[in-house]
Amino acid sequence: VNILAIESSCDETSASVIADGKVLSNIIANQTVHEQYGGVVPELASRAHQENIVPVVDLALKKAGMQPADLSAVAFTQSPGLIGSLLVGSCFAKSMALALDVPLIGVHHMQAHVLANFIEEPKPAFPFLCLTVSGGHTQIVHCDGPLDMRIIGETLDDAAGEAFDKSAKLLGLPYPGGPLIDKYAQTGNPARFKFPEPQIPGLNFSFSGLKTAILYFLQENKAKNPGFVEENLADICASIQHRIITILMNKLVKAAAETGVTEIGIAGGVSANSGLRKALAEYGEKHGWKTYIPKFEYCTDNAAMIAISAHYKYLAGRFTPMDAVPSARAVF
Ligand code: ATP
Ligand code: MG
Ligand code: FE
Numbered sequence: 256v257n258i259l260a261i262e263s264s265c266d267e268t269s270a271s272v273i274a275d276g277k278v279l280s281n282i283i284a285n286q287t288v289h290e291q292y293g294g295v296v297p298e299l300a301s302r303a304h305q306e307n308i309v310p311v312v313d314l315a316l317k318k319a320g321m322q323p324a325d326l327s328a329v330a331f332t333q334s335p336g337l338i339g340s341l342l343v344g345s346c347f348a349k350s351m352a353l354a355l356d357v358p359l360i361g362v363h364h365m366q367a368h369v370l371a372n373f374i375e376e377p378k379p380a381f382p383f384l385c386l387t388v389s390g391g392h393t394q395i396v397h398c399d400g401p402l403d404m405r406i407i408g409e410t411l412d413d414a415a416g417e418a419f420d421k422s423a424k425l426l427g428l429p430y431p432g433g434p435l436i437d438k439y440a441q442t443g444n445p446a447r448f449k450f451p452e453p454q455i456p457g458l459n460f461s462f463s464g465l466k467t468a469i470l471y472f473l474q475e476n477k478a479k480n481p482g483f484v485e486e487n488l489a490d491i492c493a494s495i496q497h498r499i500i501t502i503l504m505n506k507l508v509k510a511a512a513e514t515g516v517t518e519i520g521i522a523g524g525v526s527a528n529s530g531l532r533k534a535l536a537e538y539g540e541k542h543g544w545k546t547y548i549p550k551f552e553y554c555t556d557n558a559a560m561i562a563i564s565a566h567y568k569y570l571a572g573r574f575t576p577m578d579a580v581p582s583a584r585a586v587f
Pocket of ligand 2: 265266267556
């Protein structure tokens with residue numbers, strides 16, 4: 256079974272080929288046009304997808320050593336995401352499936368982030384808990400099988416990735432600031448500045464209070480010393496990152512205790528964060544979990560995660576009708 260998968264939900268155009276569950280290629284074209292605007296501009300994203308999609312698919316097939324005629328199905332990200340961006344990927348996938356007379360497989364982007372943990376060995380056993388932390392979502396997902404997932408906790412306001420990006424913006428760092436906070440935090444003292452931990456009941460999260468706390472903290476200190484941020488950048492970044500990580504990990508510990516699940520993973524763009532990766536390993540050691548983290552290229556948006564999801568859907572015979580429409584928002 257050879258499947259071509261396309262991801263175009265936000266600002267990465269990506270294509271991947273998977274053969275019998277083994278990823279043979281994963282081509283990702285990042286869009287740099289958004290940097291100057293400090294965030295993703297939806298209309299520019301759609302146009303860049305249109306420009307990128309043919310060469311990206313072409314390269315993914317070439318790298319896998321395949322011709323279009325070798326494909327058994329074509330998969331695409333159906334939801335959630337930017338509607339214009341999703342339309343480019345879905346129209347392309349439909350056209351290709353129609354031309355090749357093979358089935359179409361629509362994939363849920365957030366479920367695919369979770370299944371990035373199943374691309375390489377060792378794969379998690381079920382039940383499996385995944386903390387998905389990305390630019391738009393923060394979820395704790397309970398999985399009983401690759402196609403059997405439910406959300407048991409999520410953010411009530413900002414996502415973890417937004418907390419990173421908005422903090423970075425307050426520090427005057429360019430978009431997306433998450434990876435930069437990670438970089439500066441490496442040499443900083445995480446205990447130097449204390450930011451509040453929100454008291455949210457159950458397994459849900461909140462990050463908007465942290466953003467406000469950081470805003471006031473910076474205003475106050477800059478009033479006393481205009482060079483405060485420049486002089487203390489590493490310690491500020493380390494302290495912010497430390498707080499975001501402890502908010503995430505405390506809820507994950509709670510979720511593991513409540514469900515009794517010991518197979519635990521992370522996924523999504525923020526799972527590329529070196530502090531979070533280290534924290535998961537340390538907490539796993541302490542609590543007796545078996546832990547999983549996708550390879551870097553499978554953390555942020557990529558088509559390999561869409562491909563592995565499509566692989567499981569193909570095996571289960573779960574195909575998507577040609578008249579299916581993408582949607583900006585969608586439940587699991
Ligand atoms: P969603 O999947 O919710 O639709 P998205 O696809 O835009 O959102 P991803 O591509 O999964 O999100 O992740 C992007 C986010 O990950 C950004 O907020 C970015 O700052 C963050 N991120 C990436 N690398 C790091 C890192 N090393 N440290 C912290 N955050 C990071
Ligand atoms: Mg992106
Ligand atoms: Fe994503």
